[in-house]
Amino acid sequence: MDEWGSLVNSILSCKRCRLSEHRKNPVPGEGDTNSRVMLVGEAPGEREDETGRPFVGAAGKLLTELIESIGFKRESLYITNVVKCRPPNNRDPEDDEIKACLPYLLKQIELLKPRVIVALGRHAARTLFELGGLKWVNMSSMHGKAFNAVINGVHTVIIPTFHPAAALYNPGLKDELRKDFEGVIRKHIEEAFKAS
Numbered sequence: 001m002d003e004w005g006s007l008v009n010s011i012l013s014c015k016r017c018r019l020s021e022h023r024k025n026p027v028p029g030e031g032d033t034n035s036r037v038m039l040v041g042e043a044p045g046e047r048e049d050e051t052g053r054p055f056v057g058a059a060g061k062l063l064t065e066l067i068e069s070i071g072f073k074r075e076s077l078y079i080t081n082v083v084k085c086r087p088p089n090n091r092d093p094e095d096d097e098i099k100a101c102l103p104y105l106l107k108q109i110e111l112l113k114p115r116v117i118v119a120l121g122r123h124a125a126r127t128l129f130e131l132g133g134l135k136w137v138n139m140s141s142m143h144g145k146a147f148n149a150v151i152n153g154v155h156t157v158i159i160p161t162f163h164p165a166a167a168l169y170n171p172g173l174k175d176e177l178r179k180d181f182e183g184v185i186r187k188h189i190e191e192a193f194k195a196s
C-alpha cells in the first residue's frame with residue numbers, strides 16, 4: 001500500500017481522541033493527491049459525517065461553486081479539514097482534539113507538498129499559522145492575503161479566508177469570501193498549476 005493509502009487507513013481506524021466515540025465516519029479528505037493546492041476547513045459537519053467526504057453539505061456547495069467560479073474543478077484540488085471527525089452538534093473542535101489530529105494534517109502536507117494552502121475559517125488559519133511558526137491575529141485583518149510559511153519542511157503560501165458556513169447567512173462575508181477567491185486565491189492557484 002502507498003503512503004496515502006496507509007494514511008487514510010490510519011485515519012479511518014483512529015481512536016486518538018474522544019471524537020471517535022460519536023462519529024459515524026471519519027473524513028480523511030478527497031481530491032487529487034498530485035495537486036499542489038490544498039484547501040483546509042475546520043471539521044466535518046453532519047453530511048460529511050454521514051458520507052465520509054469533506055464539504056458536501058450546504059457550506060460545501062458554496063465552496064464548490066466558488067472553486068468553479070474561478071475556473072477550477074474541485075477534483076483537481078485536495079480538500080481536507082484540521083479535525084477529521086465531527087464534533088458533537090458541530091461544536092468547535094477543542095484544543096486537545098486539534099492536537100491529537102495534527103499528525104494527519106502534517107502528513108498530508110508532507111505528502112502533497114502544497115504550493116498554496118487556503119485556510120477556510122479562523123480555526124484552520126490559526127492552526128496552519130502555528131504550524132508555520134507565524135503569528136495569527138484575526139480574520140478581519142488577515143483574510144485575502146498570502147503568507148509565506150514552512151510547514152514540516154514544505155515551503156508554501158497560506159491564504160486565510162472566511163469559512164463558507166459563516167458566509168452562508170451573512171451576505172457581507174459572502175462578498176468578502178468571493179473577492180478573496182476571485183483575487184489572491186485564483187492568482188496563487190493559477191501559479192501553482194503553472195509551476196506543476
Ligand code: URA
Pocket residue numbers: 041042043044045048053054055056057059060081165
Ligand atoms: N465545514 C468544514 O469545516 N468542513 C467540512 O468538511 C464541512 C463543513
